[in-house]
Amino acid sequence: MATADTIRTILAQHGKLPVDAATLNEDSDLYAAGLSSFASVQLMLAIEEEFDIEFPENLLNRKTFSTIATIVEVVTELSKDQQAA
Structure with missing residues (x-):
């Protein structure tokens, strides 16, 4: 489950942000x-590996x-789709 x-x-591990990821709100603009x-x-690949999902091209x-x-x-949506498949 994604939290x-x-x-x-x-x-924090893959985003190479100049700020501490822990200080960001959930709605903070990451860019x-x-x-x-x-x-x-790099973030996408790490998320795919962590949750065993694949982002479709449209996302x-x-x-x-x-x-x-x-x-x-x-x-969360991709994980639900993966489990249903």
Whole structure:
């Protein structure tokens, strides 16, 4: 199950942010906080590995990785879809 704390931990390890991920609100703009396009790919790969999911092409965009809350929502949905399959 994806939680904000889990995503924050992955973000801290792979997001290469200039700020401490623990200080970010769930609705903080991750790109404004320093998330680069390259780091967002690293973040996506780490999330896929952690939750054993795969992001479909239509979700590989800036909006999907814009906030911790959005990532939790998307990962939760993908996990449900994975379990139903």
